[in-house]
Amino acid sequence: MFRKLQLLTLLILIQGGLLSPVIGQKSLVKAQRQFELKAFDLAIENAKKALEKEPDCVDCYFVVAESFRMMNENVDAAIWYRKMEQFKNLPNDFAFNYGLLLKRMGQYDKAAKYFNAYAEINPPIGTYFAESCSFAKEKLASSSDFELNLYSASSKFTDYAPTLFKDKLVFASFRDDFKRSLDKKNKSLIQNKGSQLFIGGLGLTGDVNSVNFLLHEDEETFDSGPVHYASDAPICAITRNNFKNGEKHVFSKDLELTLFTANVEPDGSFNNKKPYPFNEAGYASGFGALNETGNIMYFASNRPGGLGGFDLYVTYYKNGEWTYPENLGSPINTEGNEITPFYIDGSIYYSSDFLMGLGGFDVFKSVVNNGAWTFPENMGNGVNSPEDDYYLIKQPQKESYYLTSNRLGGRGAHDIYLVHKAPIKDEVVTVDFEDVAPAPVSLEEDIVQNENPKVQSVKLEEDIIDADMDEEAIAKTYVDVPNEKSSELIDFNKLLPPKAVDLNKSNARTVSLVGAKRVAFGEVIKNHSNVYFIQLAALFKSAGNIEDFIPLKRYGSLYKVKHTNATKVKLGYFMDESQAKEVLRKVKSLGYSDAFITYETLNTSRMELVTVSEKTKHSYSNAGFTTEETTGVNYKIRLASYEDPIWFDVDKVNDLGIIEQWSKGEWTIFVLSGYGSQEEAEKVKNSAYKRGFTDAEVVLDRNGILEKLR
Structure with missing residues (x-):
């Protein structure tokens, strides 16, 4: 009888639709628990199940969005955060966490918008992080003192925690292209999903052929890293971790990082592993780094008594035992997380997600001055990126470093990079692509820099500009930010655009056509926009054949971009990260396996458009214009030259031909093309004259070189 009543009740609940919310809540609770346990893939699965029953479950959306963010799947996380904006009662941390995500994606203006919204809940933190977006934009637009190259032995998985051992590099990795010779008894170990320790060559010697397992199969525990060696003593510090491939390495409430010390063997392996006596039960202690003699150890812990999440601590080896750890205090530690310390020659390098930085974790440096640590200095553009940058180590007596980063452009989820100081002089190599063997490919990722900018034009977010706004209103959405601090706001309505330079007159402001390079076809590029490129090759003293990359013009235009000591061949550009990733997948499928994505600030003074994309050419061919590549002799119309292309009125001439943008130093030259003969060009020139382009x-x-008619 009771069984029948149960079935009847269940039937009523189902028919009345009352059971779906119950099932949905059960799936949500399960998803939240899995999130706490860092089983993010399972949390996403169950949160989506809950949404099937409760489509308006805000907490379900939040679990999915946050799980993707913890897995470093930025695009997917952003999609789910955008979906949440339809709801009114959002979690308190929604705006802050979304801001953190957008900042890591380099979308600083949008990130600041959400941080300012969070300031209504938490004014000090919201305002501080909104200001950090301005700091990030300034750093990203500044010149870099560093050059960065991908470690040659990097894999398509997470490679992390580089450390020096004699003339070798020891690191941890989730790579699966190395197989152990295990007997049947231990064969199941090869399926372990944890990372293993490897040892390989330094610098250019560190290719995959130099890499071997650090530990024997019966010594590898699949949970160690980082390892740090004292350079002058046979001792090392080891962290036992719970990391997963591709996911974040630090969670404020982490419980599963444990610190050990061990004796070091001549080959870099270790034995006699002992737990650090002051590992705190119920809290994490890890990322240990020793000084040269091995009697001082710095590490990170989220134990009680700190200033924030993870703080940095120091402990000393005295009288045969380690002392109770001391918190390094402010200004080293903050309300956020400070991790991966490295000490050398009186300086400490470490990463923080709270101090003013470019994105997630940035690397900072502090030195001892009169017995106290100086305020941490951000290592700047080149070392840091919008993503997470940590595990930095410095080579003794060299301005050379290794670090781990999950920035765009690597081979795997996290990659190891070699970083060194850039040459002082800006020696640009002129590259001739003709009749030269292909150059070696550098897996370097750079940010295109602006040389000595006078005024930085910052375009506000596109969604701020309404389609119905007039020109005057739109003009107010552009703000000039001078390098020098000024308390006066600039009113664009009171400014007159600078007069276009008349190239026919010989005066101090005349801009010669000699040396001008084409940078855009069918569009106007304004400096300081952040975009995505796909880097195909880096050319140093040797050159490469541009024909090798012509098949890729189906996906975008080909550019040459000059850097400090090389010229990069790049495909692009793309405004959206997901689009860049999709094109990269197609590029690699065609055999360009070393291609990678870069996130850059456009600088037309360093760019040259080599080949126009097929899509762009096709659109202008349909409009009746000639779109042959720049070969032989083509007649074009030089319209005018400006110091700032913002003053060029595209609408006046966009029906007369294809607008081309050429660059020479600080000057921008606008040209019209698409004509089959000189007579046709002369006729259009007269039309341009009548529309105000009197010069x-x-x-x-001629083969990419502009010349006046004789």
Whole structure:
């Protein structure tokens, strides 16, 4: 009888639709628990199940979004955060966490918007992080003192925690391209999903052929890293971790990091592993780093008594035992997380997600001055990126470093990079692509820099500009930010655009066509926009054949971008990260396996457009214009030159031909093309004259070199 009543009740609940919320809540509770246990893939699965029963479950959306964020799947996380904006009662941390995600994606203006919204809940933190977005934009636009190259032995998985052992590099990795020779008894170990320790060559010697397992199969525990060696003593510090491939390495409430010390063997392996006596039960202690003699150890812990999540501590080896750890205090530690310390020559390098930085974790440096640590200095653009940068180590007596980063452009989820000081002089190599063997490919990721900017034009977020706004209103959405601090706001309505330079007159402001390079076809590029490129090759003293990359113009235009000591061949550009990733997948499928994504600030003074994308050419061919590549002799119309391309009125001439943008130093030259003969070009020039371009003239484009008609 009771069984029948149960079935009847269940039937009523189902028919009344009352059971779905119950099932949905059960799936949500399960998802939240899995999130706490860092089983993010399972949390996503169960949260989505809950959404099937309760489509308006805000907490379900939040679990999915946060799980993707913890897995470093930025695009997916952003999609789910955007979905949440339809709801009114959002979690208190929604705006802050979304801001953190957007900042890591380099979308600083949008991130600041959400941080300012969070300031209504937590004014000090919201305001501080909104200001950090301005700091990040300034750093990203500044010149870099460093050059960065991918460690040659990097894999498509997470490689992390580089450390020096004699003339070798020891690191941890989730790679599966190395197989152990295990007997049947231990064969199941090869399926372990944890990371293993490897040892390989330094610098250019560190290719995959130099890499071997550090530990024997019966010594490897699949949970060790980082390892740090004292350079002058046979001792090392080891962290036992619970990391997963591709996911974040630090969670404020982590419980599963444990610190050990061990004796070091001549080959870098270790034995006699002992737990650090002051590991705190119920809290994490890890990322240990020893000084040269091995009697001082710095580490990170989220134990009680700190200033934030993870703080840095120091402990001393005295009288045969380690002392109770001391918190390094402010200004080293903050309300956020400080991790991966490295000490050398009176300086400490470490990463923080709270101090003013470019994105997630940034690397900082502090030195001892009169017995106290100086305020931490951000290592700047080149070392740091919008993503997470940590595990930095410095080579003795060299301005050379290794670090781990999950920035765009690597081979795997996390990659190891070699970083060194850039040459002082800006020696640009002129590259001739003709009749030269292909150059070696550098897996370096850079940010295109602006040389000595006078005024930085910052375009506000596109969604701020309404489609119905007039030109005056739109003009107010652009703000000039001078390098020098000024308390006066600039009113664009009171400014007159600078007069276009008349190239026919010989005066101090005349801009010669000699040395001008084409940078855009069918569009106007304004400096300081952040975009995605796919880097195909880096050319140093040798050159490469651009023809090798012509098949890729189906996916974008080909550019040459000059850097400190090389010229990079790049495909692009793309405004959206997901689009860049999709194109990268297609590029690699065609055999360009070393291609990678870079996130850059456009600088037309360093760019040259080599080949126009097929899609762009096709659109102008349909409009009746000639779109042949720049070969031989083509007649074009030089319209005018500006110091700032913002003053060029595209609408006046966009029906007369294809707008091309050429660059020479600080000057931008606008050209019209798409004509089959000189007569046709002369006719259009007269039309341009009537529309206000009184200095317009027909010029020759001879194999990419603009010349006046004789």
